[in-house]
Amino acid sequence: MFKQDQLDKIAAKKEKWAAKLEATVKKRPEREEQFATDSGFVIDTVYTPLNLKDMDYDADLGLPGEFPYTRGVQPNVYRGRLWTMRQYAGFGSAEETNARFRYLLEQGQTGLSCAFDLPTQIGYDSDHPLARGEIGKVGVAIDSLADMEVSFDQIPLGKVSTSMTINAPAGVLLAMYIACAEKQGFTKAQINGTIQNDVIKEYICRGTYILPPEPSMRLISNIFEFCAKEVPTWNTISISGYHIREAGATAAQEIAFTLADGIAYVDAAIKSGLDVDSFAGRLSFFFNAHLNFLEEVAKFRAARRIWAKVMRDRFGAKNPRSWTLRFHTQTAGVSLTAQQPMVNIMRTAFEALSAVLGGTQSLHTNSYDEALALPCDESVMIALRTQQVIGYEIGVCDVVDPLGGSYYIEALTNALEEKAMDYINKIDALGGAVKAIEYMQKEIHNSAYQYQLAIDNKKKTVIGVNRFQMKEKPVEGLLKVDLSVGERQVEKLKKMKAGRDQAVVEAKLKAVREAALSDTNLMPVFIDAVKEYVTLGEICGVLRDVFGEYKQQIVF
Amino acid sequence: MSEKRIRVLVAKPGLDGHDRGAKVIAQALRDGGMEVVYTGLRQTPEQIVSAALQEDVDVVGMSILSGAHGTLFPEVVNLLREKGAGDVLVVGGGIIPEDDIPALKEAGVAEIFGPGTPLESVVKYIKENVK
Secondary structure, eight states, X not given: OOOHHHHHHHHHHHHHHHHHHHHHHHHSOOSSSXXXXXXOOBOOSXXXXXXXXXXXXXXXXXXXXXXXXXXXXXXXXXXXXXOEEOOEEOOBSHHHHHHHHHHHHHTTOXXXXXXXOHHHHTTOOTTSGGGTTTTTTSSBOOOSHHXXXXXXXXXXXXXXXXXXXXOTTXXXXXXXXXXXXXXXXXXXXXXXXXXXXXXXXXXXXXXXOXXXXXXXXXXXXXXXXXXXXXXXXXXXXXXXXXXXXXXXXXXXXXXXXXXXXXXXXXXXXXXXXXXXXXXXXXXXXXXXXXXXXXXXXHHHHHHHXXXXXXXXXXXXXXXXXXXXXXXXXXXXXXXXXXXXXXXXXXXXXXXXXXXXXXXXXXEEOOOTTTTTSXXXXXXXXXXXXXXXXXXXXXXXXXXXXXXXXXXXHHHHHHHHHHHHHHHHHHHHHTTSTTTTHHXXXXXXXXXXXXXXXXHHTTSSOOBTTTBSOOOOOOOOOOBOOXXXXXXXXXXXXHHHHHTSOHHHHHHHHHHHHHHHHSSSOSHHHHHHHHHTTOOHHHHXXXXXXXXXXXXXXXXX | OOOOOOEEEEEOBSSOOOOHHHHHHHHHHHHTTOEEEEOOSOXXXXXXXXXXXXXXXXXXXXXXXXXOHHHHHHHHHHHHHHTTOTTSEXXXXXXXXXXXXXXXXXXXXOEEEOTTOOHHHHHHHHHHHOO
């Protein structure tokens, strides 16, 4: 990017300047002996063209909407349409969730994001003994199509896009969503949305796995294949670094482990006989936006560049759409403090801004009270308003990749790419992401422990926790999901089950079993079953029976 | 003669998969000189109590971020008492609203460590309160 004689001149000047710097530091020592990013990159005082002397503008950056997409996946990014403002919501009963969804749409939210309770995420109905105390707590309880119908009542599924945080039983929930949309009068081709469907990161760090890796990967490939034919605008997976980061990973580990998981899914789908370009365009990603602002911006740019190269060069994808990494971002839950919770509004705003400067396609901003409880209506509204301020008031969306070309951002983007590729190569050497689960867990845990030690010994400042503390009154108005939600849900389920034709239910479950035992695609069978109100727990029960359950290795 | 090392069971009751805190605490207790067993995810109160008895621990530390603490923490305390292990120190942590703490303490949970607690204060509390 720079001519050699220019670089020589800068190098000569910098040498002289270094003496000046040394004198300054001697007189007034710097705040830290060494400055470093969260991923451990040592930060120089200043960055110049010397840091980018090997950079090739065309090959490394290019123009937005062009390979390697460092600057963005569309030619004009937010000048066309802003990102989708998508607040994750869902708690208690289907009725309460429906009310929250409609509230958010009225406030100007542009897409829905549905949270499910843990029994749903792990494929248990609300009447299962392990569901005790968990029903409706962290999301809505969906036992059958009946609950889905209530959750999306008066919300036209052919017109909104819905993201569903569901993994191990994603196929069954997608089947219910399709059935629900069809009942509203829409076709499969008209619905839009995303299922998370990323089981590898469940094994690594999120914990809502059901089946062992092999059948899980088959289910995922079935979904890719089915959607490519029948639900063409559905995002079939959201390969998630969010939880990997929340579990403790650094920025470099976050993108490395996420992209390694992505590589495993592409590998599995190709092995199952699919052509890479038939499904790759519907893969989507999900990243965290953490506090270290500039490193986060660089992280998103590096991730896009790595994925473009992986898809084109490693997998031989031909369609440019297959090369693009499109992603959702959520601000970092772990950065929220229970102390002085209003300060979380600022943390979230900066994190959200890094995601926007990093070119995210959709965004969830956390609410200030989430270190204490599920967010209340007021805190959710402020979180959404934060996105609206970024989108409509501060002008950062009027130009594409405004930090591109900054010597520091580009140097950091390069450094993150290099470090992430080292990890990806290591994971390849271990036999791929599924084989490297315990390796990644160990790396994540070590980073988490170091992070906590840095807070405890005050190397890392957390306002309200280890600096600038003050006496506080307890926060009022926190949202609570009481146990009666669970009792009512169990009652409702009992009634619904009693009203079904048992012979039909048995027949549908038999069909699921037969399909599971053969190599047919399971999606049509799921849709058939859920339409007869066969429950999630019943279907997952059959899958557990046929495939067995995953057993976690304990690593710490 | 060296002192008997404190034995701790770190457990994840219920279906919650957030284990960053549990593992970090487990390591801090280990680095603090204790013997630590970590159960892994998705443990029922029965499984936790049976592990506590089998490992002959002095302390059971539980972590829940899903909101199920009100149901599951007291069940563990009650089961320990039923099995004659009522002297085991039971502590908890996670996303636990302030309002819920009095009821948990009444049920026999000795202490709740919320977000922002330094590791050292957990180690210190356990050392001072194990009988």
